[in-house]
Amino acid sequence: MAAPLSVEVEFGGGAELLFDGVKKHQVTLPGQEEPWDIRSLLVWIKKNLLKERPELFIQGDSVRPGILVLVNDADWELLGELDYQLQDQDSVLFISTLHGG
Amino acid sequence: MCEMSEEYRESAPKGSPPPRLGTRDQKCVKCKEGLPVVVIRAGDAFCRDCFKALYVHKFRAMLGKNRLIFPGEKVLLAWSGGPSSSSMVWQVLEGLSRDSAKRLRFVPGVIYVDEGATCGQSSEDRAKTLAEVKLVLQTTGFPWHIVALEEVGRPSLFEGLGVFSLPPSVLRCFAQEPVGTESAYKAAVDSFLQQQHALGADGVERQSQHCAQDPHSPAGPPTTAQTQALSRLFDSVKTLTAKEELLQTLRTHLILHVARNHGYSKVMTGDSCTRLAIKLMTSLALGRGAFLAWDTGFSDERHGDVVVVRPMREHTLKEVAFYNRLFAVPSVCTPALDTKAPEKASIHRLMEAFILRLQAQFPSTVSTVYRTSEKLVKAPRDGCVAGPRCLLCMCTLDVDTADSATAFGAQTSHLPQMQPPVTQAGVAAGPCCCAGMGGGPSCYRGEDPRAQVMEQLCYGCRVNMKDLPSLELLPPYILSEAQIRSQRATAEQEVQEYLLGDSEDEARTGES
Numbered sequence: 341m342a343a344p345l346s347v348e349v350e351f352g353g354g355a356e357l358l359f360d361g362v363k364k365h366q367v368t369l370p371g372q373e374e375p376w377d378i379r380s381l382l383v384w385i386k387k388n389l390l391k392e393r394p395e396l397f398i399q400g401d402s403v404r405p406g407i408l409v410l411v412n413d414a415d416w417e418l419l420g421e422l423d424y425q426l427q428d429q430d431s432v433l434f435i436s437t438l439h440g441g
Numbered sequence: 442m443c444e445m446s447e448e449y450r451e452s453a454p455k456g457s458p459p460p461r462l463g464t465r466d467q468k469c470v471k472c473k474e475g476l477p478v479v480v481i482r483a484g485d486a487f488c489r490d491c492f493k494a495l496y497v498h499k500f501r502a503m504l505g506k507n508r509l510i511f512p513g514e515k516v517l518l519a520w521s522g523g524p525s526s527s528s529m530v531w532q533v534l535e536g537l538s539r540d541s542a543k544r545l546r547f548v549p550g551v552i553y554v555d556e557g558a559t560c561g562q563s564s565e566d567r568a569k570t571l572a573e574v575k576l577v578l579q580t581t582g583f584p585w586h587i588v589a590l591e592e593v594g595r596p597s598l599f600e601g602l603g604v605f606s607l608p609p610s611v612l613r614c615f616a617q618e619p620v621g622t623e624s625a626y627k628a629a630v631d632s633f634l635q636q637q638h639a640l641g642a643d644g645v646e647r648q649s650q651h652c653a654q655d656p657h658s659p660a661g662p663p664t665t666a667q668t669q670a671l672s673r674l675f676d677s678v679k680t681l682t683a684k685e686e687l688l689q690t691l692r693t694h695l696i697l698h699v700a701r702n703h704g705y706s707k708v709m710t711g712d713s714c715t716r717l718a719i720k721l722m723t724s725l726a727l728g729r730g731a732f733l734a735w736d737t738g739f740s741d742e743r744h745g746d747v748v749v750v751r752p753m754r755e756h757t758l759k760e761v762a763f764y765n766r767l768f769a770v771p772s773v774c775t776p777a778l779d780t781k782a783p784e785k786a787s788i789h790r791l792m793e794a795f796i797l798r799l800q801a802q803f804p805s806t807v808s809t810v811y812r813t814s815e816k817l818v819k820a821p822r823d824g825c826v827a828g829p830r831c832l833l834c835m836c837t838l839d840v841d842t843a844d845s846a847t848a849f850g851a852q853t854s855h856l857p858q859m860q861p862p863v864t865q866a867g868v869a870a871g872p873c874c875c876a877g878m879g880g881g882p883s884c885y886r887g888e889d890p891r892a893q894v895m896e897q898l899c900y901g902c903r904v905n906m907k908d909l910p911s912l913e914l915l916p917p918y919i920l921s922e923a924q925i926r927s928q929r930a931t932a933e934q935e936v937q938e939y940l941l942g943d944s945e946d947e948a949r950t951g952e953s
Contacts, residue, residue, distance in 0.1 A: 352766070353524060353762060353774070354774050354780070356774075357774075357776070357780065357781065358781075392781075393781055395783075395784075396781065405794075405797040405798050405800065405801040406758075406793075406797045408759060408762050408763070410763075410766065413478065413766070413767065414477075414478045414479070415477075415478060415479045415480045415486075415763070417480040418467065418477055418478075418479075418480060418486060433766070435762045435766065437524070437715070437758035437759060437761070437762050438758075438793065438797075439523070439774065439777070439780065
């Protein structure tokens, strides 16, 4: 049984346009059976934060290609990508590289 | 062989993810001690400092190895507010402030083009964006120019800026100055350094701070009439693909005009590796295969006196995004034509999705396309002296009107009545010319302005213009230049006919 987690979710590079223009969201993930990982965080974001056009953010069970994910300012590829288990007070940043030039 | 497989079995414990998804226990591949923060290319993890060093080195090496930018030269930085161009401006800023030996040696200015009218932004939103933009521009300390795409010309005091007041001369290619040789470059650098010694170390900074204000910035926002005219133009374009191409064309003309007015001989754009790979594939799909070398190469000298340079072409979008985040590079996010557009809305979007999805599974996709683009050579076509240039993109025309064997050649054949054109399956040359869609025959030229414009375009631009039903909405400078060229061509043809008539007579009398 995982305890509720307090996590900061941030969007940049144009991704915030899908979230009403709000860049920083302080979220509290409810306690649940399995520990929270990025995969389940994405499901949660899709259900609770994403205001429009989910296909521009999420593809399948991962983010759309072209969207970078940083956990505590480090590349998620170094941390196991979708399988990284979230800790309390983590900061997850989604940067869209597709917008602008 | 057996030994290698044993080693592999030992190093990969049971049930662990594949080696690509490393753990935080990895060390930076360069310095071997720092904690890695970013993975570049396929699996190379770098720590913060090594990543910064690599990033900056790439930028400076790109400028250094091409040796196109001479010391003291005025260079205009085209800043869109987006991540790549912001990063480029930041690199120039940092590069200019280094100690004298390694300092960048050119004189930069920055231009920002406000394109809010094309995507229907309200004037309040545009004003808000411009305020943010001004703030960032002021922190750079470079002379800056903010131009709205549709600005009307101000009488007498300031030179009119904006596509509705550009002169037709912007579409002409001016004589090129010969590209400096290696020894000329070295000589220029040496003399510049000597000058610097004489002036004192901060001679250059003093000069640039003088004009930190934009001396030609117009008094107020563009008038509603011009904004509406631009919106009308873009609303009349049928497809998003054509809109994006048209926007790019108009933006290029505007930046070119500003550069020429203020004495800039180079323009730097922030096209990244990823964007150029996408652009290469998109250009192929749009029929611009003949101009790939100019569209995606490091330097683009099609305009003659102003050369467009792409120093960010080796940086991938991932590197740019990470650098901007880790080192707090300011950028301004503005909605564009294709914001929130679905995947199949335009060829550009489709190609972007294709390449990025492929890149996710095959991480060498972008670099392979990029390396291919490096091999493209700008060679003129055989037997062609510098021919006429496309009205819009200013590349040498790739249309061969004498080639009547292909469907396209039949479409653009000048004399449909005299030569029965060879028809391909499903293409009849007669109706095509009569519709005034393709290149018009000379007999129609005077009557059909659309044909007049179309026959002066390259294949790619013609295909785009098909989606623009009424060419009259185009800014006046394009239409006037089309008319000027057409009149010149008619005059030349008449003179030619006169000359040929004489020699034909002589030949006939000689034979008989």
